Structure formats: structure tokens, C-alpha cells
Amino acid sequence: MTPEEFRNNGYALIDWITDYIEGVEQFPVSNSALQPGAIRAALPARPPTTIESFDTVLRDLDTVIMPGLTHWQHPSFFAYFPSNSSYSSILAELATAGLGVQGMSWITSPACTEVETLMLDWMQELLGLPERFRSDSPTGGGVIHGSASEATLAAILAARWRATGGAVNSTGDTSKLVAYTTTQAHSSIEKGLRIAGIGVDRMRMVPIDATFAMRPDELQRMVEADLAAGLSPFFVCSSRGTTSSTAFDPTPAIAEICQTHGLWLHVDAAMSGIAALVPEFRWVNDGLEFADSYCTNPHKWMGINFDCDLFWTADRAALLGALSILPEYLRSQAAESGAALDYRDWQIPLGRRFRSLKLWFTLRCDGIEPVREMIREHVRLTQLLADWVQADSRFEIIAPHPLNLLCIRLRAGNEATDSLIDRANATGSALFTRTVLDGKSCLRFSIGARLTEQRHVAAGWALLQSLE
Amino acid sequence: MTPEEFRNNGYALIDWITDYIEGVEQFPVSNSALQPGAIRAALPARPPTTIESFDTVLRDLDTVIMPGLTHWQHPSFFAYFPSNSSYSSILAELATAGLGVQGMSWITSPACTEVETLMLDWMQELLGLPERFRSDSPTGGGVIHGSASEATLAAILAARWRATGGAVNSTGDTSKLVAYTTTQAHSSIEKGLRIAGIGVDRMRMVPIDATFAMRPDELQRMVEADLAAGLSPFFVCSSRGTTSSTAFDPTPAIAEICQTHGLWLHVDAAMSGIAALVPEFRWVNDGLEFADSYCTNPHKWMGINFDCDLFWTADRAALLGALSILPEYLRSQAAESGAALDYRDWQIPLGRRFRSLKLWFTLRCDGIEPVREMIREHVRLTQLLADWVQADSRFEIIAPHPLNLLCIRLRAGNEATDSLIDRANATGSALFTRTVLDGKSCLRFSIGARLTEQRHVAAGWALLQSLE
Numbered sequence: 001m002t003p004e005e006f007r008n009n010g011y012a013l014i015d016w017i018t019d020y021i022e023g024v025e026q027f028p029v030s031n032s033a034l035q036p037g038a039i040r041a042a043l044p045a046r047p048p049t050t051i052e053s054f055d056t057v058l059r060d061l062d063t064v065i066m067p068g069l070t071h072w073q074h075p076s077f078f079a080y081f082p083s084n085s086s087y088s089s090i091l092a093e094l095a096t097a098g099l100g101v102q103g104m105s106w107i108t109s110p111a112c113t114e115v116e117t118l119m120l121d122w123m124q125e126l127l128g129l130p131e132r133f134r135s136d137s138p139t140g141g142g143v144i145h146g147s148a149s150e151a152t153l154a155a156i157l158a159a160r161w162r163a164t165g166g167a168v169n170s171t172g173d174t175s176k177l178v179a180y181t182t183t184q185a186h187s188s189i190e191k192g193l194r195i196a197g198i199g200v201d202r203m204r205m206v207p208i209d210a211t212f213a214m215r216p217d218e219l220q221r222m223v224e225a226d227l228a229a230g231l232s233p234f235f236v237c238s239s240r241g242t243t244s245s246t247a248f249d250p251t252p253a254i255a256e257i258c259q260t261h262g263l264w265l266h267v268d269a270a271m272s273g274i275a276a277l278v279p280e281f282r283w284v285n286d287g288l289e290f291a292d293s294y295c296t297n298p299h300k301w302m303g304i305n306f307d308c309d310l311f312w313t314a315d316r317a318a319l320l321g322a323l324s325i326l327p328e329y330l331r332s333q334a335a336e337s338g339a340a341l342d343y344r345d346w347q348i349p350l351g352r353r354f355r356s357l358k359l360w361f362t363l364r365c366d367g368i369e370p371v372r373e374m375i376r377e378h379v380r381l382t383q384l385l386a387d388w389v390q391a392d393s394r395f396e397i398i399a400p401h402p403l404n405l406l407c408i409r410l411r412a413g414n415e416a417t418d419s420l421i422d423r424a425n426a427t428g429s430a431l432f433t434r435t436v437l438d439g440k441s442c443l444r445f446s447i448g449a450r451l452t453e454q455r456h457v458a459a460g461w462a463l464l465q466s467l468e
Numbered sequence: 469m470t471p472e473e474f475r476n477n478g479y480a481l482i483d484w485i486t487d488y489i490e491g492v493e494q495f496p497v498s499n500s501a502l503q504p505g506a507i508r509a510a511l512p513a514r515p516p517t518t519i520e521s522f523d524t525v526l527r528d529l530d531t532v533i534m535p536g537l538t539h540w541q542h543p544s545f546f547a548y549f550p551s552n553s554s555y556s557s558i559l560a561e562l563a564t565a566g567l568g569v570q571g572m573s574w575i576t577s578p579a580c581t582e583v584e585t586l587m588l589d590w591m592q593e594l595l596g597l598p599e600r601f602r603s604d605s606p607t608g609g610g611v612i613h614g615s616a617s618e619a620t621l622a623a624i625l626a627a628r629w630r631a632t633g634g635a636v637n638s639t640g641d642t643s644k645l646v647a648y649t650t651t652q653a654h655s656s657i658e659k660g661l662r663i664a665g666i667g668v669d670r671m672r673m674v675p676i677d678a679t680f681a682m683r684p685d686e687l688q689r690m691v692e693a694d695l696a697a698g699l700s701p702f703f704v705c706s707s708r709g710t711t712s713s714t715a716f717d718p719t720p721a722i723a724e725i726c727q728t729h730g731l732w733l734h735v736d737a738a739m740s741g742i743a744a745l746v747p748e749f750r751w752v753n754d755g756l757e758f759a760d761s762y763c764t765n766p767h768k769w770m771g772i773n774f775d776c777d778l779f780w781t782a783d784r785a786a787l788l789g790a791l792s793i794l795p796e797y798l799r800s801q802a803a804e805s806g807a808a809l810d811y812r813d814w815q816i817p818l819g820r821r822f823r824s825l826k827l828w829f830t831l832r833c834d835g836i837e838p839v840r841e842m843i844r845e846h847v848r849l850t851q852l853l854a855d856w857v858q859a860d861s862r863f864e865i866i867a868p869h870p871l872n873l874l875c876i877r878l879r880a881g882n883e884a885t886d887s888l889i890d891r892a893n894a895t896g897s898a899l900f901t902r903t904v905l906d907g908k909s910c911l912r913f914s915i916g917a918r919l920t921e922q923r924h925v926a927a928g929w930a931l932l933q934s935l936e
Binding site for chain 2: 069
């Protein structure tokens with residue numbers, strides 16, 4: 001593609017994206033009739049031997065790809081979690097690709113590191129996070145990860161390093177280490193622990209209360225039992241907003257236990273932490289002042305396109321101890337003097353692109369007010385929906401719903417609820433996902449798309465009522 | 469940002485990127501005078517309270533960010549490794565951001581998974597990789613990872629799972645497992661092993677020969693010694709093109725030892741494997757037919773913008789055994805029937821974007837011929853450079869240079885070589901990195917940028933001659 005072709009194709013693609021987003025509502029949210037393999041079968045089995053025009057590719061996006069997409073930006077997308085994408089962040093992603101620089105070390109493109117550090121400090125301030133997470137604090141700092149899964153793994157590795165006094169790097173011995181979370185924690189906690197050599201035999205699922213939140217008394221009992229058995233409790237993951245139901249663990253009480261026993265406290269607020277941008281929801285941060293690490297995802301509820309997980313730690317020495325390795329071909333004077341941050345030592349991968357532009361563009365061009373308004377509106381709609389559900393005796397609400405997720409079910413039981421979800425999704429006019437809470441199948445009604453208005457929530461609810 | 473503003477800002481950004489890439493040669497390759505903290509200091513310490521125009525942000529990219537970039541697309545960028553970015557792949561990244569879909573499971577956007585699977589099969593064919601890596605083979609398959617570091621970690625985890633018959637997921641017991649590679653392997657091998665609970669005490673650095681390649685006789689000796697000591701050898705990483713010097717381990721001989729002892733063979737060809745697109749360089753694949761897993765990076769030498777690492781395994785059951793976890797909120801009928809691939813179980817993170825568009829756009833709009841021509845030309849220039857260096861008695865070549873990297877040094881010694889690198893980089897007219905081979909400091913002259921022509925290589929060499 002020549003530079004002039006790039007210009008023209010680029011304009012065309014910008015138009016195509018604008019039309020897609022502004023017209024996304026016309027698509028079915030998902031294509032539930034699609035059979036596995038159908039999209040692949042519509043494409044050539046073997047690589048092309050002649051080149052094609054960009055117009056042809058754009059046309060295939062419309063005709064072949066579109067019928068195979070689940071539209072996460074659709075206003076009636078009530079499934080999984082919010083994953084909205086602002087126009088500013090889409091442009092930033094384009095700029096990132098166009099610059100094509102690597103930010104693995106400060107020296108490999110200093111601005112890539114420095115803008116990122118500044119964005120993490122800006123976000124610390126906007127979210128009202130503890131000062132000890134700031135990069136200009138004595139022991140803390142933040143970084144952008146690709147996903148909360150990677151952030152969680154980094155937290156586990158830092159905790160593992162600290163608990164073993166660094167010996168794990170040499171011995172690989174994790175045989176005494178015990179970790180604690182709940183059945184409601186995100187699957188990435190189990191995955192991260194498993195990767196780090198903490199098998200399920202040494203993962204404790206702390207019992208939960210009626211709100212699906214961790215019981216600190218049970219945590220304390222389990223930690224003491226493990227200590228008495230000669231094991232080494234080392235890590236607790238406290239969820240601030242679980243994926244299943246937005247349950248909030250009592251993090252302050254958990255933090256006390258962690259402090260008493262020297263456990264690493266990681267707080268996972270991947271889905272809900274961004275709510276702290278809104279002053280009246282800042283309670284989502286409760287207990288964070290005692291956390292060793294924390295993550296939340298602007299690529300969920302802040303309109304920053306995937307991938308953008310913010311990870312902070314109050315103990316960067318442990319993180320660097322766990323993850324830094326310095327071969328000759330990556331040495332630099334700036335890093336060795338301590339003056340510069342090398343973010344490769346803060347993450348699993350080595351390479352990294354200039355992702356902080358997404359925050360920089362969005363905070364400057366849009367500011368934070370549109371996100372605050374959006375979050376407030378999503379929460380208002382969720383509470384309104386709860387009122388509607390409560391007025392229909394066929395349905396019940398299964399869990400607290402302090403923010404933008406409502407877990408509802410049919411009193412008729414699991415089978416009826418599962419069937420309702422399937423039939424609703426088959427219409428293509430809305431999309432819901434399912435979870436199980438306390439043995440009960442539930443429909444998760446997650447309200448988080450940028451384009452969602454009251455009429456979409458009302459239509460989604462009317463659909464459920466009409467199908468039952 | 470309104471849709472109309474997005475259109476206009478998007479056109480402006482497309483123009484800005486075209487001008488940047490076409491004019492990148494006018495910039496110093498890097499700004500070696502830049503002090504850590506200078507870029508941050510030029511930006512507001514606190515988040516903005518008013519919104520700004522996109523033009524202002526673009527202007528800041530020019531005035532504040534540009535002086536802080538190391539320009540990886542510059543034709544005189546001879547540092548690290550190639551990281552070139554085609555116009556087609558930049559547009560694909562824009563499309564990915566604009567669609568904003570998640571591909572963690574087949575059901576979360578089927579086309580995202582199916583195009584990716586097809587692209588891996590296309591690339592298997594174009595690279596001439598073993599059939600058993602194909603997704604339509606009985607036990608294999610491929611996936612896009614963000615980086616070779618993640619691919620390596622996935623390989624280690626699959627190997628760990630297979631070696632322990634899956635028990636590691638429960639017990640976390642890695643205490644007997646031993647891994648083998650060389651001092652020349654990429655730092656991500658040590659990092660991945662460390663993460664997986666294989667401390668350096670159980671990482672064997674197999675001695676290397678005069679070409680910096682692994683010695684199979686030494687590997688065999690070490691494996692037998694570990695077996696005799698009651699340990700469990702489980703994993704070998706063989707490099708096809710090391711980062712320091714493009715050394716090629718004798719993978720076929722290594723594979724034999726792996727087969728005899730049931731070790732997982734991972735082949736890391738992150739930097740050089742893409743050379744197999746060119747028929748006369750297909751020898752880079754030697755030994756791959758016995759590998760359990762393999763990775764190479766289109767985001768290095770194929771012009772696909774970061775991030776795009778291709779990872780294949782011949783044993784997907786082990787990979788899934790290591791990495792799959794299925795919470796209720798991610799269940800789907802398509803996945804449970806086995807008809808659909810859920811790529812979340814092939815990688816460390818859960819979330820994933822529609823990265824295969826980068827391959828799809830580029831292979832269709834540009835085809836493979838421009839990449840083949842580019843690779844051939846880079847290799848030709850490297851061999852030409854080698855002739856020039858050999859004709860200057862002040863310099864010597866330290867390692868074989870079968871592809872696009874030449875490691876050279878001053879006969880005057882390490883200090884003189886290090887000083888030459890620093891002084892050359894300080895000019896801003898080219899950028900080199902340093903490595904150490906057999907105790908000797910070397911300048912790595914890596915020829916891999918899309919825009920690099922003979923005149924740039926000649927100028928880089930003239931610079932080195934003039935400074936000495």
C-alpha cells in the first residue's frame with residue numbers, strides 16, 4: 001500500500017468506523033444461529049496469491065465478518081461487562097500503531113514510558129487512590145497492563161517473591177505458600193495462582209456471606225489453621241465488585257488480617273473500580289489504603305478501548321524482584337542509574353506499545369465529565385430496572401446491585417431461567433449472560449455500553465417479560 | 469468527541485501518520501541527550517480540568533512527544549530487532565479498535581476466533597511449518613499472542629502440565645522439574661521459567677559452541693546427570709536465531725534427545741522465523757517437525773504492527789490442560805460441544821482483541837511478495853556490510869551472520885567498542901545496540917526496517933569508520 005493509498009483507504013476506514021458505531025443499533029446484538037466454522041468456511045482456505053483492493057476487504061468486513069460479530073458497542077449489549085470504546089481512544093490506538101515504537105525500556109522510547117507514568121499518576125488523582133501508589137511516592141508506582149489477568153499474575157509473583165525473601169527466583173519452591181480468595185473472585189485469580197505454582201490444593205476459597213462477599217472471620221480462621229499446619233499464608237485477593245454479581249468484599253477488615261499476618265493484599269476492581277471517578281461512588285475504594293496492589297480497567301467502564309488495565313503497587317521493589325531480568329542487549333545507563341523506569345520489569349511480556357496515548361487523548365479531548373455522566377446514568381438505569389423487576393412477581397433479584405449489574409431469575413427455577421436467557425438471546429435484540437449464585441441460575445443484566453439509553457433497558461426488560 | 473469531529477480528526481490523524489512515516493528520516497533516530505523526567509516535566513502535572521481540541525493534542529505530539537521518541541521505523545534504526553509496521557496493518561489496528569469486540573471465547577465474537585484460526589493456518593502454509601501445527605490437524609493448533617514472552621510462558625506451562633500428568637494444577641509441585649536452554653536464549657525463557665516456579669537452580673544453561681549454538685552432546689550429558697540425580701527433565705528451549713547474534717541451535721539433534729527422554733521441545737524463532745517466508749531461507753525451520761511448540765513474530769520482520777506473535781503447538785491438550793478454567797459466566801454450548809475454539813484457554817490473559825485483522829488486511833492488500841523482497845534485501849545488505857567490515861582491519865566480525873544481523877567489534881577491545889557505540893548513537897544519525905559475546909563487547913548492526921536502503925547501511929558504516 002502506497003502512502004497515497006494509505007491516506008485514501010484511511011479516510012474510507014474512518015468513515016466506515018463512524019458509520020459502524022453510529023449504526024450499530026441496526027445489527028442483531030449477536031447471531032445466535034451461527035454455527036461454528038461458518039465464518040471460516042466463507043473465506044478462502046488458502047492464502048491469496050493475488051493482491052486485492054482495500055475496498056474489497058472493507059466489503060468483506062460488511063458481508064462476511066459482520067454476521068459473525070457479537071457487537072460489544074451495541075446499546076442493547078447487556079452481557080459480560082462493559083467494554084466501551086470512545087472515539088478519542090480509537091484515534092489514540094491509530095496513533096500508537098502509526099508511531100510503531102516500543103516501550104519495553106525507558107531508552108527504547110522515553111516518551112512512551114514517561115507519558116504512561118504521568119497517566120497513572122493522573123488516574124491516581126482522578127480515582128482518589130492512595131498516595132502510596134503514585135510513581136513519585138517512596139515505594140509505589142503504576143503501569144498499564146493488557147488485562148486484569150496479567151495484573152493479577154504480576155501481583156501474585158510480587159507476593160511470592162516477598163514471602164520467600166526472593167528465594168523463589170532460585171529455588172522455585174512454592175510448596176508452603178497458601179493463597180486466599182472466594183468462589184466469587186474472577187477466574188484469573190485461580191489461573192494466575194496456578195501459573196505461579198500455587199495449585200488448587202493451596203488455594204483457599206474463603207466462605208462468603210449472603211451478599212456473596214468474603215467473610216473476614218472465616219479468612220482469619222483459615223489463615224490461623226494454615227499457620228498451625230506449618231504452611232505459609234502469603235496472598236489474599238479481595239474483590240471490589242465481583243464479575244458474577246458486583247459483590248464487594250469487606251476490604252478494610254480483610255486488610256487488618258493481612259497486616260497482622262504479613263500477607264500481600266491484592267484488590268481486584270477490574271470491572272467496578274472506575275466508578276470511583278464519580279464522587280458519590282468513591283466508596284468502591286474502601287480499604288485500598290492498606291492494599292499492596294490494585295487494578296482496575298479503563299477498557300471496561302471508562303470508554304478506553306481494549307487493552308488498558310491500570311495496575312498499581314505500593315511495593316515496587318517486590319514487583320521488580322519478581323520480574324526483572326537484565327540481559328546485555330537491554331542494558332542502559334539511564335536504567336542503571338535508577339533515574340528511569342523500565343516497564344518491562346513491571347509486566348509479563350517484554351514488548352509493549354504506546355498504550356498511554358489512549359488515556360492522554362481521552363482525558364484531554366473529552367475530559368472526565370462525560371464518563372462521570374455515563375456511569376451515573378448506568379447506575380440510575382440499573383436501579384430503575386430493579387424497581388421494575390421487583391414489581392413483577394414472576395422474577396426475583398438475587399444479589400445486591402449497588403452499581404450497574406442486576407442478577408435476576410425466574411422464581412420458576414433454574415431451568416426456566418436458563419431457557420429465558422437462551423430465548424431472549426435468540427431474538428438478537430438484546431444479549432445477556434448467565435451466572436450461578438448460591439446454586440441458582442441467574443440472568444446478568446449488565447448496563448454499561450456508552451450508547452445505552454433508558455429505552456434500551458426498557459426494551460430489554462419488556463423482552464424478558466414477554467418471553468416468560 | 470462527536471461522530472463528525474471523529475471523522476475530521478481521523479482524517480487529520482491519517483495525514484499526520486502518513487507524513488510521520490514518510491518523513492521519519494528527518495528525525496534523529498534517538499535523542500541521546502534526553503534526560504529522564506524531561507518529557508514528563510513538559511506536560512501538566514495534574515489532569516486537565518478543561519477540554520482541548522484534537523489539534524492541540526496533535527501539536528503536542530509534534531512538539532513534546534517527538535523529541536522523546538526513539539524512532540523504530542527510521543531507516544537508520546539498526547538497534548534491537550526489526551519492528552516494522554505496514555500501512556495495511558496500521559489500518560487493521562484502527563479497524564480492530566473501531567469494532568471494539570472481545571475474542572476471549574468463540575461466542576463473544578465468533579468471527580474474531582475464526583479469522584484468527586484461519587490466519588494461523590495460512591501462515592503455517594506460507595512459512596512451510598509442519599502440518600501437525602494446523603488447527604485442522606488431530607492434536608495441534610495456533611493462536612496469536614501479544615509477545616513471544618507470553619508464548620514461551622504458555623509453552624512452559626503446557627510442558628509442566630504434561631510432565632506432571634496434570635498434577636501441577638492441584639499440587640503446584642514443580643520441585644523436580646528441570647529445564648534446559650543456553651545463555652544465548654532470550655531473557656523471556658528465564659522469566660517464563662521463573663514465573664512457572666522453575667527457579668534458576670533448575671534451569672540448565674547448556675554449553676554453546678563457537679557459533680553460540682547449543683551443544684547437543686552437552687544437553688544429553690546434562691539430562692542424563694539430572695535423571696541420575698532423581699530429577700525430572702521436562703523442557704528444552706531451542707533458539708532459531710538468538711537475539712544477541714542470530715545463532716541457530718542444531719534443533720534436529722536436540723529434538724532427538726527430547727524424543728528419547730520425553731522432553732517438551734519449544735522452538736523460539738521470534739526474531740528470525742519469519743525468514744521462512746523466503747524459500748531460500750526456509751532452513752530456519754530445520755528440526756521444527758519434532759517440536760511440541762513454536763513461535764515467531766510477524767511484529768518483528770513481517771511488517772505487522774506490534775502486537776502479533778504467532779504460537780503453534782502440536783499438543784493442544786497439554787496447553788488446554790494448563791490454561792483452561794471455566795467459570796459459569798463464561799460457559800457456552802458451542803465451546804462445550806467441542807465445536808468451537810475458546811482462545812482464552814490458549815493464553816495468559818482472558819480478554820483479547822481482534823488482532824488477526826492485521827494479518828488478514830496485509831496478506832490480502834499487499835500479499836507476501838513485498839515482505840519476501842524486503843527480507844532478501846535486508847539479508848543482502850547485511851552480507852554486503854560484512855564485506856565492508858572485513859576490509860577494515862580495525863574491526864572484526866564476532867559471530868556467523870546468516871540473516872540480517874552483524875555483530876562487530878573493534879580489535880582495540882571492549883572499552884573502545886563500547887565507546888564507539890555511545891559516540892555513534894550520540895550523533896542521532898543511526899542507532900545501534902550492544903551485546904556481549906564470549907566476554908567481548910559487540911555492536912549489533914541489525915538491518916530490518918522497511919525503509920532501510922543501501923545508502924542508510926553505507927552511511928551507518930561510514931559513521932562507525934569515521935568515529936574510530
